[in-house]
Amino acid sequence: MTDVYVPWPDRGPKQFRGPAKLIAALAVSIYRVFRLPIRRLAGLILFAAVGGGCVFAWAVFLLFRTVLQVQAHLVATGEVPVGKSIGLEKLRLGIEQLELLTPAWLLWPFQWLVVRDVIGVIGAIAFVSLLAMYAIWWERKTAGHIQSRLGPMRVGGWHGWSQSLADGIKCIAKEDFIPDRADRPLFRLAPYLCFVPVVIAFMALPFGVYWVFRELDVALLVILAMLSIDVMGVLIGGWASNNKWSVYGAMREACQVVSYEIPLGMSLLIPIMVVGSLSLSKAAEFQQGGWFNWLAWHSPWTFAAMFVYFIAAVASCKRAPFDLPEAESELVAGFHTEYSGFRWAVFFFAEYAAMFVVSGLLVILFLGAWDAPWVALAPEGWKDGALWQQLVYGVVFSGPLWFVFKCLFFIYLQMWMRWTLPRLRIDQVLYSCVQVMLPLTMLVLLCSVFWELWLPSSLAAFWVTKVISIVLALIGAVGAIAVLYVAYAGFSRRRALVGSQAVGRPLPGG
Amino acid sequence: MLEIGLSHYLIVSAFVFCAGIAVMTLKRNAVGILIGAELVLNAANLNFIACGRYRVGGLDGQIAAAFVIVLAAAEAAIALAIFLSFYNSHATIDVDHGDALKG
Amino acid sequence: MSLETVVFYIFGGLMVVSSLAIVVSRSIVRSAVWLLGTLVSAGVLYFLLSANFLGAIQLIVYAGGILILIVFGVMLTAKSPYVRFNARPREIAITALVGVILFAGLSGLMLATDWPAIPDAAPEREVRPVADIGRSLLTQYLIPFELVSVLLLAVMIGAAYLASPEKK
Known part of the structure; x- marks a missing residue:
């Protein structure tokens, strides 16, 4: 008769186990270390992050344009047929001919439209x-x-x-x-x-x-x-x-x-x-x-x-x-x-x-x-x-x-x-x-x-x-x-x- | 199978057309029947544009499809107005109840 | 396998699946959501057929206008989300039979027909500019264009009259 219906039984605080526990501990320790500098320099960090994001976006944009330029150049000179993927050597050749400074390995993955x-x-x-x-x-x-x-x-x-x-x-x-x-x-x-x-x-x-x-x-x-x-x-x-x-x-x-x-x-x-x-x-x-x-x-x-x-x-x-x-x-x-x-x-x-x-x-x-x-x-x-x-x-x-x-x-x-x-x-x-x-x-x-x-x-x-x-x-x-x-x-x-x-x-x- | 041609589009549109007919026969709700009609019109549009691209050339197919879209919009507006006024008098839009001649 | 093939199979498949789902689903709002799938994939197929303007118009008028009108109509007239159609088994059997026969007949006919080839050797692959469509609407297709505009006006007045609460 002492059974009382409890709609939400008290389960106690949730315990993390396994990788979740590890991640939580890691997050807490990172927070402890970086708490002070983040609180002191928050505005600076925020503005640096925004600026860095803009520069990063610009760099990716430049990379895309360079890829298109090199591709167009290689197709125009007849080195590569239209619509075929370009090998690393050909890419290096194109970069040299255009007198660019971008390393070829950086350019290589971006030649595909899907990427x-x-x-x-x-x-x-x-x-x-x-x-x-x-x-x-x-x-x-x-x-x-x-x-x-x-x-x-x-x-x-x-x-x-x-x-x-x-x-x-x-x-x-x-x-x-x-x-x-x-x-x-x-x-x-x-x-x-x-x-x-x-x-x-x-x-x-x-x-x-x-x-x-x-x-x-x-x-x-x-x-x-x-x-x-x-x-x-x-x-x-x-x-x-x-x-x-x-x-x-x-x-x-x-x-x-x-x-x-x-x-x-x-x-x-x-x-x-x-x-x-x-x-x-x-x-x-x-x-x-x-x-x-x-x-x-x-x-x-x-x-x-x-x-x-x-x-x-x-x-x-x-x-x-x-x-x-x-x-x-x-x-x-x-x-x-x-x-x-x-x-x-x-x-x-x-x-x-x-x-x-x-x-x-x-x-x-x-x-x-x-x-x-x-x-x-x-x-x-x-x-x-x-x-x-x-x-x-x-x-x-x-x-x-x-x-x-x-x-x-x-x-x-x-x-x-x-x-x-x-x-x-x-x-x-x-x-x-x-x-x-x-x-x-x-x-x-x-x-x-x-x-x-x-x-x-x-x-x-x-x-x-x-x-x-x-x-x-x-x-x-x-x-x-x-x-x-x-x-x-x-x-x-x-x-x-x-x-x-x-x-x-x-x-x-x- | 890998080279997409006219027949691929025709098959898709035939399927959508049949689905539209099935929706129109199966549903009791007037809006459901309207949905079926829209499916049929879309199938026709797909045929117009696919034939225009692969066989006829030019803009004829696209313009026919544009007219169909305009007419479909007009049809939907009028049909929904009719459904609303039907609902006002019958309190349902089940088409089985629409068998009385007097409104 | 080209990008065109992949896109066609994805969106053609979506169109087929969602139009089948409209037939099968028993709640009218779910049918309307599946109709969104059909209409959007039709729009994408128009883009694939290099009819960009038609694709955009399809998305605006159908997906953004007619569909919302339909859902609006459902909401105004439905009693609760639990209303389901209950078709009788005999009806389902007849509809399935008619649908299958119709589909088999149509697709057989379409595949068997030897469609006349385009007058020029190569079909037009490039996208025609929107200005061309406007120009031909105002020259070659002027009369249908004007008729349609008159029709739209009539529809606007008619819809406003039909839906107005107090007539008589």
Whole structure:
């Protein structure tokens, strides 16, 4: 009769055995040794790691290009038939003839497309994961600063820089909970259905000249397709959870994203029409030559399209103020209510990666792709000059680094909006899409068509459009500087803005 | 077997077509029947594009397929609107219940 | 074995398997997820057939639009995820018979037919630029193009009318 039902019997702490014990002991001892230097020099280590990663990526990129160059040279001189693998001697010969310094054994494995593809995919996944991890940390810091807090400050020492790392380890170690009556296979599939399309979108997104996984003539369409397949994961996840809040979240996602896809696609048509190609690299090529050549200031209509696109993109990434699918205050957590552990983290990876992709489209199609605003000032010949010249050119004037910077700026804007604006209601979201954004986009599209085709091609009209575009460029410059200044002003006063409770006395526990 | 030709694509599309027919006959749910119709249209599209690539040349096959895709989108939109209004009046979309003439 | 062969067998196989799974699966949402497999592999096969534009359109319109509409329709009309079809054995037998006979007949016919060769000796392997498709849509295929656009407008109005809550 003393039998009492205990739902979760106390099992005691989990004991690791075998290799797990060894790894745990190793991790603890490494932690003991490196704890102090990591805490002291955390910022330095972080920046060194980022810089090292960039240099490593650049080295791999150079290697790929060298391989292609040598291959093309050997095929052109008739040493090697097309499509056949190259032996080490032939490779050495080609390198000598081209007067390169790369050792042949280093080049040899990269001659196969499969090897380069696998490295590219691994690179894309690594970039997405790191980006998502640090964007989550950044978002928490931003949220803190906007709300007069400091955000995560403890983990790792310097401004809580390893908070996301700790969260990631927690998410992996956590129990992956599947509700009893959920549709198990679909429940497991859904996060990956969200994540894989975004990674595929990265395959078509160029980061710089030649910095693209596959050069497609329909790159834009592929990226848009991947962004819309992304919705399927949310839908299936919400449905498979068998929870009414999840289903509500999924349905909201479906109506919201499907309706915002129309203004999204139509506003992208405008720069595409000016450029005359669906290839993103062509669009970047079109905007060479610095700030005044960027498509955003090409005409009043591209300028308007940029804002329409940005709003539609925020809505299709389901970020606030359009985060109806996961509205915490109404739907618990929307479509990912039932998710926990690693699968939950995968949803977030997909969300931050999608934010980067839509920002990337904005940057490529409106804001000069990977060029700095002052790219016109670059000295002649540095683009293909010596290695150090290429490095300086890539860092200061035009390169993937600039592309990532610009995208991060727009990710930051999205975060800023999320913590500033209140959430809309679902009927307001749909109203603003169907009755405001859609007619506006159509109007802009029509005006843009007239602007491009029917404007008289006289000299006077040419100068009028030129002056308008210069005025728009100046407005854009002032706007960009103002936004950056406001961001900086808020950031530099963050300590003063923090509530008096947190400052002035030591945090409990050191 | 290793050199991919027209017949490979034709076999795949024939299979998908038959699967579509089977779905249409087997499912009771109206959305299931719509899924079957989409399968059939996809099989036809694959044939159009494969023949255009391997036999006819040019863009004719691709453009026919593009029209089919547009029509499929229109068909899906209308069909779902009909299903929703059917559901409003019958509280089900089981096609066996759709045998009354009055709405 | 070339890359083309490998990709064809992977995605052709996926297309066949997932279309079979649509027939077999008894839950409508699972059928829709398998339909995603079919549609995406069809898109990849279009890319393989050097119809890049069609592949991208297939992914956008079918996988990103129609499929989501279908799942949305399922969610609006289904009562719970546990609703299953229960086909009678006789129906299954008849469907299987018809399907097998149809497949055998079609594939036999397709393999037996001597398809006329392309007028030029070499089939076009290179990818045609998207601009060509646009140009021929606005010249050679202008009338179907306009008809389709009128049809889309009619469909938009019709769908809005049919789905509107209060008519009469």
